[in-house]
Amino acid sequence: MLRVESLTKRFEGLVAVQDLNFEIIKGEILAIIGPNGAGKSTVFNLITGTLPPTSGNVFIHEQDITGLKPYKIASKGVARTFQTTSLFDQLRVIDNLMIAYKWRTRLGFWNTLLHTRTWKTDQAEAYKHSMETLEFLGLAEKSDQFVPVLSQEEQKRLAMGIALVSQPKILLLDEPTGGLIQEETDRITDLINKIRDHGTTVCIIEHKMQMIMGMADRIVVLNYGKKIAEGTPDHVKSDQAVITAYLGGEVK
Numbered sequence: 325m326l327r328v329e330s331l332t333k334r335f336e337g338l339v340a341v342q343d344l345n346f347e348i349i350k351g352e353i354l355a356i357i358g359p360n361g362a363g364k365s366t367v368f369n370l371i372t373g374t375l376p377p378t379s380g381n382v383f384i385h386e387q388d389i390t391g392l393k394p395y396k397i398a399s400k401g402v403a404r405t406f407q408t409t410s411l412f413d414q415l416r417v418i419d420n421l422m423i424a425y426k427w428r429t430r431l432g433f434w435n436t437l438l439h440t441r442t443w444k445t446d447q448a449e450a451y452k453h454s455m456e457t458l459e460f461l462g463l464a465e466k467s468d469q470f471v472p473v474l475s476q477e478e479q480k481r482l483a484m485g486i487a488l489v490s491q492p493k494i495l496l497l498d499e500p501t502g503g504l505i506q507e508e509t510d511r512i513t514d515l516i517n518k519i520r521d522h523g524t525t526v527c528i529i530e531h532k533m534q535m536i537m538g539m540a541d542r543i544v545v546l547n548y549g550k551k552i553a554e555g556t557p558d559h560v561k562s563d564q565a566v567i568t569a570y571l572g573g574e575v576k
């Protein structure tokens with residue numbers, strides 16, 4: 325579904341991603357793991373067009389999307405979340421989603437700004453999709469609340485909703501449970517499984533090994549920008565290079 329081929333990113337003297345090859349297969353949950361600084365977020369930035377690669381290519385459905393602008397790549401059905409949530413604190417929950425929907429769909433920004441003839445229908449459509457997304461996230465009752473009154477877990481859910489509202493084919497999640505306690509992490513895990521069950525392919529970066537080992541179909545392991553292992557959780561867990569990369573500690 326999505327494939328990276330010989331992907332390399334250099335930042336001056338540093339090689340953040342080196343000659344990387346992997347594929348995200350339709351319907352799976354693929355995890356990308358690795359120690360701090362291994363290059364995981366950079367891979368997401370290269371896939372989504374936030375950063376241009378130094379060399380190598382990204383393909384969606386065999387179409388080369390390397391170097392396209394982020395909005396173009398988003399229009400191919402790729403959405404992402406960020407490590408730190410990027411919500412509008414001054415707006416209500418529903419408005420955050422409606423803005424995201426309008427940005428990512430044909431409704432566009434100008435219709436909203438200029439109140440064109442279609443604005444009213446567009447507004448109704450954006451509202452409908454946003455409410456459906458809130459129901460899916462379990463946040464429907466919070467639609468009129470402002471972002472700062474939401475719990476941290478609810479804010480993480482909303483950030484995922486902002487990526488989901490335009491119904492992407494692939495969702496890239498960058499540490500969706502960062503800063504959450506176990507109970508909250510379990511609920512986000514359930515939500516991610518639900519997203520996959522509804523037909524969205526998921527690629528997730530996470531440090532929480534227990535969570536990843538339980539939910540991922542396959543795992544790609546990076547260290548110093550290179551892929552050192554790839555396979556099922558059981559395969560990766562017992563891989564010597566992976567165990568060594570995690571400071572000789574057990575990959576639990």
Ligand SMILES: Nc1ncnc2c1ncn2[C@@H]1O[C@H](COP(=O)(O)OP(=O)(O)OP(=O)(O)O)[C@@H](O)[C@H]1O
Nearest residue numbers: 335338339340358359360361362363364365366367
């Ligand atoms: N824009 C940038 N300019 C210069 N160096 C960068 C830039 N972005 C990332 N790096 C460097 O590239 C390397 C990989 O960073 P990246 O954030 O991709 O790692 P990561 O695996 O996501 O780490 P973490 O798990 O800590 O989030 C790091 O050494 C980082 O300092």
